[in-house]
Amino acid sequence: xxxxxxxxxxxxxxxxxxxxxxxxxxxxxxxxxxxxxxxxxxxxxxxxxxxxxxxxxxxxxxxxxxxxxxxxxxxxxxxxxxxxxxxxxxxxxxxxxxxxxxxxxxxxxxxxxxxxxxxxxxxxxxxxxxxxxxxxxxxxxxxxxxxxxxxxxxxxxxxxxxxxxxxxxxxxxxxxxxxxxxxxxxxxxxxxxxxxxxxxxxxxxxxxxxxxxxxxxxxxxxxxxxxxxxxxxxxxxxxxxxxxxxxxxxxxxxxxxxxxxxxxxxxxxxxxxxxxxxxxxxxxxxxxxxxxxxxxxxxxxxxxxxxxxxxxxxxxxxxxxxxxxxxxxxxxxxxxxxxxxxxxxxxxxxxxxxxxxxxxxxxxxxxxxxxxxxxxxxxxxxxxxxxxxxxxxxxxxxxxxxxxxxxxxxxxxxxxxxxxxxxxxxxxxxxxxxxxxxx
Amino acid sequence: xxxxxxxxxxxxxxxxxxxxxxxxxxxxxxxxxxxxxxxxxxxxxxxxxxxxxxxxxxxxxxxxxxxxxxxxxxxxxxxxxxxxxxxxxxxxxxxxxxxxxxxxxxxxxxxxxxxxxxxxxxxxxxxxxxxxxxxxxxxxxxxxxxxxxxxxxxxxxxxxxxxxxxxxxxxxxxxxxxxxxxxxxxxxxxxxxxxxxxxxxxxxxxxxxxxxxxxxxxxxxxxxxxxxxxxxxxxxxxxxxxxxxxxxxxxxxx
Ligand SMILES: Nc1ncnc2c1ncn2[C@@H]1O[C@H](COP(=O)(O)OP(=O)(O)O)[C@@H](O)[C@H]1O
Ligand SMILES: [Mg+2]
Numbered sequence: 001x002x003x004x005x006x007x008x009x010x011x012x013x014x015x016x017x018x019x020x021x022x023x024x025x026x027x028x029x030x031x032x033x034x035x036x037x038x039x040x041x042x043x044x045x046x047x048x049x050x051x052x053x054x055x056x057x058x059x060x061x062x063x064x065x066x067x068x069x070x071x072x073x074x075x076x077x078x079x080x081x082x083x084x085x086x087x088x089x090x091x092x093x094x095x096x097x098x099x100x101x102x103x104x105x106x107x108x109x110x111x112x113x114x115x116x117x118x119x120x121x122x123x124x125x126x127x128x129x130x131x132x133x134x135x136x137x138x139x140x141x142x143x144x145x146x147x148x149x150x151x152x153x154x155x156x157x158x159x160x161x162x163x164x165x166x167x168x169x170x171x172x173x174x175x176x177x178x179x180x181x182x183x184x185x186x187x188x189x190x191x192x193x194x195x196x197x198x199x200x201x202x203x204x205x206x207x208x209x210x211x212x213x214x215x216x217x218x219x220x221x222x223x224x225x226x227x228x229x230x231x232x233x234x235x236x237x238x239x240x241x242x243x244x245x246x247x248x249x250x251x252x253x254x255x256x257x258x259x260x261x262x263x264x265x266x267x268x269x270x271x272x273x274x275x276x277x278x279x280x281x282x283x284x285x286x287x288x289x290x291x292x293x294x295x296x297x298x299x300x301x302x303x304x305x306x307x308x309x310x311x312x313x314x315x316x317x318x319x320x321x322x323x324x325x326x327x328x329x330x331x332x333x334x335x336x337x338x339x340x341x342x343x344x345x346x347x348x349x350x351x352x353x354x355x356x357x358x359x360x361x362x363x364x365x366x367x368x369x370x371x372x373x374x375x376x377x378x379x380x381x382x383x384x385x386x387x388x389x390x391x392x393x394x395x396x397x398x399x400x401x402x403x404x405x406x407x408x409x410x411x412x413x414x415x416x417x418x419x420x421x422x423x424x425x426x427x428x429x430x431x432x433x434x435x436x437x438x439x
Numbered sequence: 440x441x442x443x444x445x446x447x448x449x450x451x452x453x454x455x456x457x458x459x460x461x462x463x464x465x466x467x468x469x470x471x472x473x474x475x476x477x478x479x480x481x482x483x484x485x486x487x488x489x490x491x492x493x494x495x496x497x498x499x500x501x502x503x504x505x506x507x508x509x510x511x512x513x514x515x516x517x518x519x520x521x522x523x524x525x526x527x528x529x530x531x532x533x534x535x536x537x538x539x540x541x542x543x544x545x546x547x548x549x550x551x552x553x554x555x556x557x558x559x560x561x562x563x564x565x566x567x568x569x570x571x572x573x574x575x576x577x578x579x580x581x582x583x584x585x586x587x588x589x590x591x592x593x594x595x596x597x598x599x600x601x602x603x604x605x606x607x608x609x610x611x612x613x614x615x616x617x618x619x620x621x622x623x624x625x626x627x628x629x630x631x632x633x634x635x636x637x638x639x640x641x642x643x644x645x646x647x648x649x650x651x652x653x654x655x656x657x658x659x660x661x662x663x664x665x666x667x668x669x670x671x672x673x674x675x676x677x678x679x680x681x682x683x684x685x686x687x688x689x690x691x692x693x
Contacts, residue, residue: 276536293557387527388491389527390527390529391490392487392489392490392511393526393527393529394512394529394532394537394541395488395510395512395515396487396488396511396512396513396514396515396520396521397513397515397520397537397541397597397601398515398516398539398541398542398544398545398548398601399511399537399540399544400512400544401510401512403544403558404512404538407532407536407537407540408529408532410531410532411529411530411531411532411580412531414531415529415531
């Protein structure tokens with residue numbers, strides 16, 4: 001098969017997406033085949049988002065898809081240890097799991113082992129109970145065209161399932177490595193199922209080893225946090241010039257569960273879109289969504305979040321903070337939907353931004369839809385520069401302008417970094433922030 | 440050490456300083472008094488380099504260097520320190536980290552290596568005692584939630600840590616109770632030496648009972664209208680400022 005027989009990727013997306021599915025290895029069992037078939041039809045029906053699509057008003061995704069002549073890449077080539085180490089977090093005692101283009105590299109990983117812990121390739125677990133029950137069941141995924149594209153055409157990803165009453169004793173660090181020789185569109189697909197009374201800390205980060213070819217990842221992660229389970233989930237988006245990303249996380253929570261989500265977007269990746277949806281399918285849950293984005297050059301960072309309060313007595317708290325340098329462009333959407341049944345909901349949301357670049361810019365939109373009457377909801381937005389007073393105070397003590405700015409950015413991000421419960425990760429992030437500001 | 444010649448400055452188009460002349464030498468303690476709004480804090484701000492002020496006329500020389508051409512941080516590194524009348528709160532910046540950064544930037548400017556953690560801690564302990572600055576305030580965010588008195592003590596603590604040649608204290612006494620006033624004054628007195636100079640801006644005579652000035656200047660309407668010794672402060676305490684203002688108006692109408 002020579003490449004000129006294949007339609008260019010973008011053209012295939014818009015004209016004949018079925019042709020693409022021939023390039024994707026089929027996964028057992030047959031039920032999955034049907035799900036993928038349906039997703040493909042759904043994608044064809046939805047089409048790619050345009051600026052008229054409500055959820056994509058401030059992000060021209062087509063522009064980024066057309067930016068390079070991508071090819072759909074479903075395979076992985078081995079990656080040297082040094083490339084993986086780029087994502088290492090110093091002093092972090094963890095289980096490290098290496099995925100290359102979504103494919104598990106067991107020999108380069110230290111998988112958590114123990115009774116009740118299942119960790120492996122998605123392709124090898126399509127008959128696992130958690131997979132059968134939960135895979136692609138969230139309706140949020142069915143309505144998002146890029147998620148349907150992932151469902152239809154993903155090659156592999158990571159499957160994690162914790163049986164009831166299991167605790168993983170150390171953080172799990174998933175290193176997503178993306179490699180390609182030509183510009184590639186890569187679609188990992190993951191599912192993490194935390195059954196009753198389980199606890200886990202999972203850190204995701206991504207690296208794209210120095211290369212002239214651009215990798216565009218369209219990844220989807222589904223997580224299930226069952227009754228009384230607790231998940232600490234950190235996503236560290238390390239900046240790489242030759243990387244683009246649409247990162248979709250769809251979480252569902254059940255009674256008395258707790259979900260703590262942290263998203264860190266660091267500079268240099270020209271385009272990042274994070275879709276985060278949390279469906280509260282149970283009562284008495286707690287959800288903390290924390291985001292910190294620091295963007296430079298003409299970086300475009302779009303955080304699109306959706307708190308779906310379906311059941312009563314749930315508490316959600318969302319705090320996203322942005323530091324926009326140069327002519328970076330930020331987008332934040334915070335949708336909160338409180339269903340009629342979801343009485344006694346507490347839902348708070350805050351988005352604060354430091355606009356430090358002369359052409360930096362933020363579009364922030366809270367979207368609150370409340371159909372219950374006994375609820376407490378609030379939202380807030382700020383965008384501003386450093387306080388002149390504070391800058392003068394620091395400088396009057398001999399601290400140069402750049403160091404003063406670094407201190408102020410650290411201070412600005414403090415309430416997010418402080419909430420990171422893994423000390424090595426917290427320290428790593430603080431060092432990263434300081435380095436970014438000192439350059 | 441510091442020479443101010445015919446200094447004029449304005450803020451938002453409003454003339455505030457209208458021809459200040461002042462000479463400060465090593466080892467001297469100067470007090471500047473004057474009614475509210477006369478321009479005392481403005482003078483301090485201009486010396487420290489606050490950029491909302493525009494100098495329209497005059498010169499300021501510090502150890503032979505043109506102070507007005509320097510950025511605020513350069514002035515600090517050269518040895519000018521301002522204890523603020525209203526210190527700002529900066530949530531998220533720890534007091535300790537802030538001081539370490541400041542101290543090391545000043546040291547780097549002077550070609551000195553950064554202090555080792557142990558030396559820094561030792562210095563911190565020593566200077567904390569000097570102004571009775573509680574050590575649990577050290578790990579907190581800079582001035583955040585500090586009482587008025589704690590903020591002022593923090594200013595003097597920073598002064599002790601950074602050890603500048605010229606210290607300008609803007610109403611450090613306001614907000615301090617009598618015990619705190621005594622502690623802070625003792626601290627300042629211990630920092631006095633033949634190489635340093637102080638400018639104490641105050642409203643009240645009472646601070647000058649603890650810190651004895653060599654010169655007392657009265658600032659009024661952007662000018663120094665009278666200079667004397669510590670007796671002038673006592674006279675002001677008794678008679679207020681009105682007699683001085685009247686004298687001034689008489690002179691001007693002649
Ligand atoms: N940012 C500013 N904008 C306008 N006027 C100011 C500003 N800062 C100070 N002033 C004015 O300058 C004058 C002197 O103020 P200040 O230096 O604070 O006096 P003092 O410290 O002697 O009480 C006052 O009339 C005050 O209102
Ligand atoms: Mg004042």
